[in-house]
Amino acid sequence: MSLSAQVVVRRGSLALDLAVEVADGEVLAVLGPNGAGKSTFLRVLAGLLAPDDGRITVDGVAWDDVTAGTHVPADRRALGVVFQDALLFPHLTVGENVAFGLRTRGVPRAAGTATAEGWLQRVGLDGWAGRRPAQLSGGQAQRAALARALVTDPALLLLDEPLSALDARTRLTVRAELRRHLAGFGGSTVLVTHDPVDAMALAHRVVVVEDGRVVQTGPPAEVNQRPRTDYVARLVGLSLLPGTAEGRTVRLDGGGVVTVAEEASGPVFAAVRPESVALWLSRPEGSPRNVWPATLTGATPHGATVRCELAGEVPLVADVTEAAFAELGLAPGSRVWASVKASEVAVYER
Amino acid sequence: MSRTREGAGVPLPLLLPAALGTAFLVLPMVGLLVRAPWSDIGPALAAPEVGQALRLSLVCATLATLLSLVLGVPLAWVLARSRIRGRSALRALVTVPLVLPPVVGGVALFTVLGRNGFIGSWLNEAFGITIPFTTTAVVIAETFVAMPFLVISVEGALRAADTRFEDVAATLGAGRWTTFRRITLPLVAPGIAAGAVLCWARALGEFGATITFAGNYPGTTQTMPLAVYLALQDDPEAAIVLSLVLLAVSLATLLLLRDRWLGRSGAPGA
Numbered sequence: 001m002s003l004s005a006q007v008v009v010r011r012g013s014l015a016l017d018l019a020v021e022v023a024d025g026e027v028l029a030v031l032g033p034n035g036a037g038k039s040t041f042l043r044v045l046a047g048l049l050a051p052d053d054g055r056i057t058v059d060g061v062a063w064d065d066v067t068a069g070t071h072v073p074a075d076r077r078a079l080g081v082v083f084q085d086a087l088l089f090p091h092l093t094v095g096e097n098v099a100f101g102l103r104t105r106g107v108p109r110a111a112g113t114a115t116a117e118g119w120l121q122r123v124g125l126d127g128w129a130g131r132r133p134a135q136l137s138g139g140q141a142q143r144a145a146l147a148r149a150l151v152t153d154p155a156l157l158l159l160d161e162p163l164s165a166l167d168a169r170t171r172l173t174v175r176a177e178l179r180r181h182l183a184g185f186g187g188s189t190v191l192v193t194h195d196p197v198d199a200m201a202l203a204h205r206v207v208v209v210e211d212g213r214v215v216q217t218g219p220p221a222e223v224n225q226r227p228r229t230d231y232v233a234r235l236v237g238l239s240l241l242p243g244t245a246e247g248r249t250v251r252l253d254g255g256g257v258v259t260v261a262e263e264a265s266g267p268v269f270a271a272v273r274p275e276s277v278a279l280w281l282s283r284p285e286g287s288p289r290n291v292w293p294a295t296l297t298g299a300t301p302h303g304a305t306v307r308c309e310l311a312g313e314v315p316l317v318a319d320v321t322e323a324a325f326a327e328l329g330l331a332p333g334s335r336v337w338a339s340v341k342a343s344e345v346a347v348y349e350r
Numbered sequence: 351m352s353r354t355r356e357g358a359g360v361p362l363p364l365l366l367p368a369a370l371g372t373a374f375l376v377l378p379m380v381g382l383l384v385r386a387p388w389s390d391i392g393p394a395l396a397a398p399e400v401g402q403a404l405r406l407s408l409v410c411a412t413l414a415t416l417l418s419l420v421l422g423v424p425l426a427w428v429l430a431r432s433r434i435r436g437r438s439a440l441r442a443l444v445t446v447p448l449v450l451p452p453v454v455g456g457v458a459l460f461t462v463l464g465r466n467g468f469i470g471s472w473l474n475e476a477f478g479i480t481i482p483f484t485t486t487a488v489v490i491a492e493t494f495v496a497m498p499f500l501v502i503s504v505e506g507a508l509r510a511a512d513t514r515f516e517d518v519a520a521t522l523g524a525g526r527w528t529t530f531r532r533i534t535l536p537l538v539a540p541g542i543a544a545g546a547v548l549c550w551a552r553a554l555g556e557f558g559a560t561i562t563f564a565g566n567y568p569g570t571t572q573t574m575p576l577a578v579y580l581a582l583q584d585d586p587e588a589a590i591v592l593s594l595v596l597l598a599v600s601l602a603t604l605l606l607l608r609d610r611w612l613g614r615s616g617a618p619g620a
Binding site: 046047048073074075076077079080081083085087089090091100101104105148149152158 | 517519520521523528536539
């Protein structure tokens with residue numbers, strides 16, 4: 001057991017009370033809306049904010065223990081943090097940024113530079129060491145920030161919305177790379193995000209936080225399939241279809257084929273948002289769409305829409321307006337056709 | 351047809367005072383240039399007293415700026431970043447010299463560092479050091495008057511700087527001192543430079559506190575502003591020449607400030 005944290009923070013309207021355990025090599029996603037207290041939790045883990053109550057131990061060493069009066073400051077914790085906006089120091093070169101954590105820990109300049117360059121190579125920024133951060137694209141800056149966080153081989157890696165500042169296309173690439181690097185990281189990782197896709201793609205376990213409290217915890221697939229609160233349902237209301245891509249076709253592991261707009265190859269996830277699924281009583285014709293027969297197994301009102309759960313070769317969740325739901329005369333057990341435009345299917349490496 | 355040109359839309363009640371205001375600020379400087387004895391300017395500038403006063407002015411203003419940097423930057427950090435009690439009272443206190451008449455500042459320095467002042471008398475008895483009416487006194491008087499400009503400027507830069515970089519540094523193992531040295535200081539360097547230039551210009555023009563606390567001795571305490579004032583009594587043309595020199599130095603400072611720093615101050619990412 002590597003990270004064990006029980007954290008209580010009271011700040012104005014926020015009452016945070018979370019307990020998590022993260023094993024070595026495990027990635028825990030803390031998923032929740034803005035204002036749920038995720039970032040505060042991360043700041044406490046990083047040592048930038050002292051908890052009002054609780055205890056944080058890493059590899060058996062207490063980093064925070066309010067009862068015992070222990071508080072190890074951030075600069076004495078073996079951790080790496082990747083922030084949302086990369087936050088590379090603008091006045092240092094990319095190489096100096098990556099080497100910073102080594103230099104503060106007394107590694108000589110030459111050794112630090114060499115190690116930093118090795119890490120830049122690993123994140124695909126070979127030859128960028130001498131550039132200024134301003135010359136990097138958003139995705140490159142986030143890769144450099146990851147190298148900077150991992151270069152000291154920390155016991156705990158904290159990722160604070162690491163992908164949300166990136167544009168959609170870059171996010172796919174960086175997410176896949178991040179997944180690869182996390183797989184090779186031996187310490188514990190805590191990922192804070194409001195994007196369920198990040199949580200599904202990167203984490204072994206998900207903790208859903210709402211108003212400072214855990215509302216659901218479990219493996220991503222479980223959280224995805226059996227939301228226990230309306231909020232979780234909406235948050236992770238996303239059909240994630242694992243498969244193998246070849247060109248614009250993805251053969252799903254569970255059977256069935258999805259046509260996508262972007263070329264891909266190898267093992268991928270195809271992700272479908274419920275609102276992009278349209279339902280029909282007869283097979284729609286003449287459009288470059290994915291069309292599958294399905295059976296309506298459940299329907300729950302969800303704001304102004306009705307969330308329809310569909311069983312069939314390709315299991316999906318569809319959001320349709322109440323008007324459309326009534327017009328189609330749907331009821332559990334109804335036979336329908338579900339269609340999704342190829343461009344509405346997100347596809348990225350597994 | 352009736353497309354308003356830029357500036358054409360200024361109402362007359364504003365335009366007139368604005369024009370008068372401009373004339374009011376610019377005319378005296380034009381006067382200096384018009385009345386300058388251009389043919390005699392070479393010999394006038396070459397006079398040993400002028401060189402002496404100018405050198406003393408530059409050296410003292412520079413020393414005062416260095417002293418202000420050493421004391422003022424940490425003070426600005428405390429005002430901007432620390433959570434000590436009575437911080438706003440402290441800020442009010444250290445900025446008093448900004449609004450205090452400089453002559454009063456000179457008198458106040460006397461009460462502390464004068465021969466009978468409570469630090470001055472001790473310095474005198476213990477070490478035989480007398481401060482008033484020395485070059486040291488000039489530097490102290492100039493620092494007293496000019497340092498608040500630096501403190502205010504640097505504090506503003508520190509407040510505008512993104513503190514998240516300091517958080518990042520902490521997570522990378524940097525203690526507060528390392529973070530200050532390697533992250534905070536470089537990030538606010540443009541603000542510090544702007545503050546130092548302001549401070550230097552203010553120190554260069556210092557008159558009231560200097561003449562009160564340091565006197566007016568050629569070679570040791572007579573700086574350019576004092577020399578100008580003295581020259582005006584018996585040789586107005588020399589006063590104009592000396593004033594021109596100060597005007598040139600001030601203009602050069604202003605240009606330096608505009609081009610190098612003012613344009614991009616407050617942009618930590620630049």
